[in-house]
Amino acid sequence: MDRIAPELVLKTTPPRSQKTAHMRERLSIDSAALADKMAIAVQGPAGFGKTFLLAQWRREFLSRGAVVAWLTLDEHDDGVRFARGLAAAMAVGSGRATFAGFLERMPGRDELEGLTDWLAEVADLGGEIVLMLDEADRLPEATVRHCLAYLLHNAPANLRIIMASRGRLNLQVADLQARGFYVAIGADALRLRVEETVAILSSRFGHRIDPDLCVRLHEATEGWSLGLQLAIASIEKSPSVVAAVEELSAGTGDIRRYFVDTLIAHLPAEQIEFLISIALLEMLHPSLCIALSGDEQAGLRLQELCVATPIFVESVDSEWVRIHPLAREFLLGRFASLPETRRLDLHERAASWLEAHEFLEQAARHYLLAGRTRQAYQMIEQCLYEIMLRGQFSRVLEWVEELPAQEVESRSRMCLAAAWSLAMSDRHEEAVRLVAGLRQDPASDDSTRCEADMILATAAYFADRPDEIFTLLTPWLDSLPTGEIKLQAVVANHISRLALFQGQPEKARRIFQRAPLYAWSSGLDAIRGLGEWVVGLSYLSEGRLVPAERALRDSLARAEQDIGRRSPVAVMLASGLATVLLECDQPQEAATVLANRLDVVERLASPDAIVLGFVTASRLAVLQGQGHRGYDLLEALFVLGEERGIARFCIAALAEQIRLHALQGRADTCLALGRRLDAQVPQVAREQTGLLGPELALMVMLAKAYIAHVQRDWQGMLELLERAGDTAERIRRGREIVQIKLLKALALHESGGNGLACLREAISLAEENGLRRIVEDTHPQLLKWLRQIRHEVPPAAAQDTPPPAPAPLATSTVSPSRLLTPKEREVLQLLARNLSNKQIALALNVGEETVKWHLKNLFGKFQAGTRKHVVDRAYMLGILDPAS
Known part of the structure; x- marks a missing residue:
């Protein structure tokens, strides 16, 4: 084969294969969404794993015998250079001499004519051909609009084209999409899922890292592959996993050095200043940036930074962009060093824009930071009740902590929002105090008094006093204020809970299903979420795990998306789902579902969810060989029961300890725990x-x-x-x-x-x-x-079982790529074992001259000069793979 120019050798060499990298099963090339696509565009910011995903697909294609050509693109790839690169990529990928000769025929020819010849050669190969184009966003605009578009619209049936880019390419592909030939994979799909992050970290660090820390890292990195790699690097160097996680979350250490190297070192001073000035906001819009900076070109500057830096995530079909939290943490450190007058001015500018565009909670936050408390209280009064209805009780409680008590109590809707959120927490007694005035106020109408009673009923549920719920509900069952769908839905939730306490799970479900739907906004909200929690719990109480898993899993997915992973509704559903998964003997998934949620469960979940969460976490710890932690969790549950006066917690904690000790035959310990139990029984x-x-x-x-x-x-x-x-x-x-x-x-x-x-x-x-x-x-x-x-274990099975056969020696496998003939694959495999020509000839039962002839072909196809070079190139190209 003719020699390829050195620069093209580098451009056609695929990235280093990471043998320890995690396989993205849900993004497999054979998945339903990708299997039949002729063209795939992978689009996402830097560090989201685009190149790694292409490398994964390359291995998948090679394993089934496809010819795979790789080409890394750059800004110098005009039409002719792009065509030359394609020829070189196919020459390396297929080993076919005609593609190498194509390079010599290119000078003086029109690029589209050259692409036509290239496509004809690809069609002539017949088998499955895959072209992978990395960094396609660096191509000149003319090359994208003409050459790349021509390639996509004229690809033969045996060619698949895969492109990776940081942003959307200016390609007219509507017709390909309409015919089902084209698909784009964006940043949301590229993000690591929580279970993927847990799997990666667990495989790397084993028992050094627990699921809670894995999920904390996932939430800190938000599925950003590069962020996770930086986290892994920090953990490997740190004697303490917890310290490494704290360092990453604080934007220090490796993460700080990364942002200094990628941002500060390479950007002009005015862009750095601009980045620091907009860091006070997580979500950014071009017009918001103009309001902050006073510069009409700020929107264009934001667009330039989105392309130049890896820290922004663009919204689909929207001008909004988002700063990654790790980058924002770093930039906020720089923001804090600005003069105070400058910081106050930026907060006030942000608040004014947010208020004008009806982002009231965010406006209130920045008014407070700007020292404009009166405006802040007005803004938060208008939206705090809706935040509560959305199910984000922890956010309401954060505001309650920040606001003066008299401001909360003097504003009725703010008071109701605070009371609801306090009722659904470990601070339910404070909710009782807040609504006392509303119930006794002569000016309060029936709707307000009914809502106050429903808050008290909720506080009774979270205090594990269900009999009080019945007393509070009874006066309203036949006299609910007309037209109050919200209150009817709340009452239905309470009645369904009472039916469950009475041992009527089917009735509990029917009450919820027949209740009026209070849909004040799209997505799952607090009222609907708590009702769906009762439905899932009803199946769980019956021991019917199949419908319980389906109901809880569906509800949890929507709660995480609409309200947040650590929202009270989500953690309650997660406690139930983790319990179901453990009962179904899926402890790993149960641990992942419950991870980094138990602290929220303790503060903001209902008593039944708290018991499920703590007992399941304890059982998982015991299964993982951490019995001491399991007992610690049960003792923590017991202490929680004593602190709050909830007998259920104490009884559940002691009963589970008795079970665990009884399984070990510890009679005296069980008797001692039994005496403690007797003292707790109401x-x-x-x-x-x-x-x-x-x-x-x-x-x-x-x-x-x-x-x-x-x-x-x-x-x-x-x-x-x-x-x-x-x-x-x-x-x-x-x-x-x-x-x-x-x-x-x-x-x-x-x-x-x-x-x-x-x-x-x-x-x-x-x-x-x-x-x-x-x-x-x-x-x-x-x-x-x-x-x-x-009869699963015959009596003599242990004695009759033969010793296991010794494991075969590790060798190397050759992918069935069409780059090599079957005989060349055999020669390459033996060559990788460092056999001589004579030994290879004996092993294959052929003459030495035949071996030499095959070796000559291998030297040409791999562009190699020595036997070792052939093997090294085969490993690098993924043709030769070490077998485990």
Whole structure:
């Protein structure tokens, strides 16, 4: 093959393959969205993994025998140079001499004529051909509009074209899109999902990093691949993972050096000043930048920076852009060093623009920072209630902390927003105080008094006093203010919760489904979200995990998108979903769903969600070999119960500890915990009265059944289980019904009775409802018994099992790329093992001259001068792959 110019060799060499890189399965080239596309445009800012994704696709194509040509583009690629680059890329990718000869025929020819010849040669190859164009945004505009567009619209059926660029290319592809041939992948699709971030960090650091820290890093980097790489580099150098995460979040260390190197070192002084002056805002619009700077060219400057720097994310079909939080943290450090008068002026300019465009909360924030408190209070009064309705209670509470108490209490809508948010938190007593005046005020109308009572009912729910909810609801059931759809939806949520306490899960769902839909805005809001939480909880309480997972997963996805991952509604749904996933024996996903949420669960979730969250987190810790952390979480739940006077927390914490110790046969520890449990049982649980009494009594009886088991008191255990079974049936607790049957079968079996029928019924119910872990979690002895019944472990299996065969020696594999013939692939594989010509000839049963002839072809196709050079080039091009 003719020699290729050195600059073209570099441009046609694919990037270094990262063997430890995480495979983006959802973006696989064979995924439904990409499998049949002739042209794919990957568009996103720097550091979003565009080149890596192309490299992943390249490996996928090579593994199935496609010819893959790679070309990195630049601003010098006019039409002729672009055509020469394509020829060189195909010469390297296919090894076909006609493409190398094409380079010699190019001088003096029209570029479109050259592209036509190139396309004809591609069509002549017949097999699947893939052209990958990296950094396509650097192409001259004329090359994009003429040459690249010509290539796309005249591609033969065997050619696929993949382009990576920082922004949208000026291509007319509407016809290709209409025919389903073209697709664009943007920054949102390129962002790492939380589970991808967890997988990458876990595979790199193992037990050094827990899911909570993984999710914190994901939230700090917001799925930015480069940000995650910087985080990984910091962790590798740091003796403390936590310290490395804190450093990254604060915009110091490696992340600071990165932004200094990429921003400060390469931008003109006026652009740096402009960046610092706009850093006070996360979302930016060209006209907002003009208002801040007073410069009519500020919009163009913002556009230039979007192209020149990796810190902006452009919105789809919108002029709004967003500064990445890590970059903004760094720039805010520079903003703080500006003179105070300059900072105040910028805040006031921002507030005025935001107020004029009805971004009231953001305007209030900047008015406060500008020292204009009167305007700030007016702005936040107009929008705080809507923020609450959206379900962002933590944001409301942040404002309540900042605002003077008299300002909150003197403005009715602000007072109601604060009361709702306080009621749905660990500060529900403050909500009671806030609404007391509204209930007693003669000027308050029925609507206001009804809403005040609903706030009190919510506070009672979060204080785990459901009987008070019934008392507060009763006066309004037949006299709700007419036309108040919002209050009707709130009342329906409360009634459905009461139905669930009464052991009527189906009724709870029907009440929610028939309630009027209060849709004050698009997306999920607080009222709808809390109603959907009750629906998911109703399925979970019945032990029906399949519909529970579907309901909770769908609701959680919408809550994360519309309200936020750490919003109270989202964390409650996450607690339920994590519980379901663990019961379905998916502990890794359960840990990811719950990660970096438990602190919000503790402060802003309902009691049932708190118990689910803490107990599930404890079980996950035990499964991960961190038993000490599991017990610490249970003790934290117990202390939380003592602090808030919520017996359910104390009972759940002690009952779970008793179960864990009983499984280890620790009789004395179980007895000591049993005495602590007796001291916590309220009268309603002893007598099974009220709405909460039966549920608490059930937890206590199951805990005492485990104590009886560890004491081998089979008769006492069976009596406890009989009473527990009646209670579980009455309040429709599906998981507990199965657990009781399993424990009853075990007690009968251990005492010499016949528990087989009870065991089989329990297993049947567990399988039907997806309770995959319940046998193991109830008691390990049940697993042994079950294996014996099913003959899964023959008695002599351990002695008869032959020793495992030794693992084969690691070798290298050759991709089935059409660059090489089958015989050349065999020669290359043996060459990679450093065999001589004679040894290769003997292995392939051919003559040495034949081997030499194949080697000569390999030298030409890989543009190599030595045997080692052939192997190295094959590894670099991805043709030769180390096998694990």
